[in-house]
Amino acid sequence: NAGVTQTPKFQVLKTGQSMTLQCAQDMNHEYMSWYRQDPGMGLRLIHYSVGAGITDQGEVPNGYNVSRSTTEDFPLRLLSAAPSQTSVYFCASSITPSSYNSPLHFGNGTRLTVT
Amino acid sequence: AQSVTQLGSHVSVSEGALVLLRCNYSSSVPPYLFWYVQYPNQGLQLLLKYTTGATLVKGINGFEAEFKKSETSFHLTKPSAHMSDAAEYFCAVSETSSASKIIFGSGTRLSIRP
Numbered sequence: 001n002a003g004v005t006q007t008p009k010f011q012v013l014k015t016g017q018s019m020t021l022q023c024a025q026d027m028n029h030e031y032m033s034w035y036r037q038d039p040g041m042g043l044r045l046i047h048y049s050v051g052a053g054i055t056d057q058g059e060v061p062n063g064y065n066v067s068r069s070t071t072e073d074f075p076l077r078l079l080s081a082a083p084s085q086t087s088v089y090f091c092a093s094s095i096t097p098s099s100y101n102s103p104l105h106f107g108n109g110t111r112l113t114v115t
Numbered sequence: 116a117q118s119v120t121q122l123g124s125h126v127s128v129s130e131g132a133l134v135l136l137r138c139n140y141s142s143s144v145p146p147y148l149f150w151y152v153q154y155p156n157q158g159l160q161l162l163l164k165y166t167t168g169a170t171l172v173k174g175i176n177g178f179e180a181e182f183k184k185s186e187t188s189f190h191l192t193k194p195s196a197h198m199s200d201a202a203e204y205f206c207a208v209s210e211t212s213s214a215s216k217i218i219f220g221s222g223t224r225l226s227i228r229p
Binding site for chain 2: 004031033035040041042043044045048050056058059090092103104105106107108109
C-alpha cells in the first residue's frame with residue numbers, strides 16, 4: 001500500500017515557467033489537500049477537495065490551480081512560477097471530508113525552488 | 116475564521132524532563148483540535164486529536180493534551196522526554212462547521228539534550 005505519493009521530490013524552475021506537482025493516493029480517500037511549508041510559518045492550506053469534481057480554496061490559493069477529475073489524483077499547477085513560491089509542498093488525504101473522523105495522511109513532500 | 120498560535124518556535128529539554136508545547140486557538144464555533152509531528156524529511160503524522168467528549172486526550176508515544184475551553188488552549192505534554200521525541204510539532208484546528216479546512220500553527224521544534 002503506497003499511501004500518498006508525490007512527484008517529483010525536487011524541482012528547480014525559472015521565474016515564469018509552469019509546472020504541475022503530482023499527488024496520488026491509493027487509499028480511496030475522498031478528501032485531498034495541498035499545503036506549503038515555509039520556515040517560521042508552518043503549513044498553509046493552498047487548496048482542498050472533498051471529492052472528485054469538487055475543489056475549494058484554502059488560505060493561500062493565489063498563483064495555484066487544482067482539479068480533481070478522479071478520486072486518486074489531485075495535481076497542483078503553477079501557471080507562472082515566482083520566487084515567492086519557493087517552498088516545500090505537501091499533499092495530504094483522509095477518508096472522509098469531515099476530517100475529524102480520520103487523520104490526514106501526508107506525502108513526503110516536493111521541494112520547489114524558483115530562481 | 117479559525118487560527119492557531121504556537122508559543123515558542125524552539126523548545127529544548129533534557130532527556131527525562133517534562134515536555135510542554137503550547138498551543139492556543141481561535142475559533143468562532145466548537146473546534147476540532149489536533150497535534151501532528153514531523154520527523155526530518157518526512158510528512159506529518161497524527162499524534163492525537165480532540166473532537167468531543169473527554170477533554171484530556173492521550174496519543175501515541177506517551178503524549179497527551181488537554182482541551183481547555185476557558186483558556187482556548189490545547190497544550191501538548193509528555194512526562195519524560197526521550198531522544199526519539201526530537202522533531203517538529205504542529206498544532207492544528209478545524210471548525211465543526213467546516214471540518215474540511217484544517218489550519219496549522221507555525222510549529223515548534225523540540226530538541227532533547229542528553
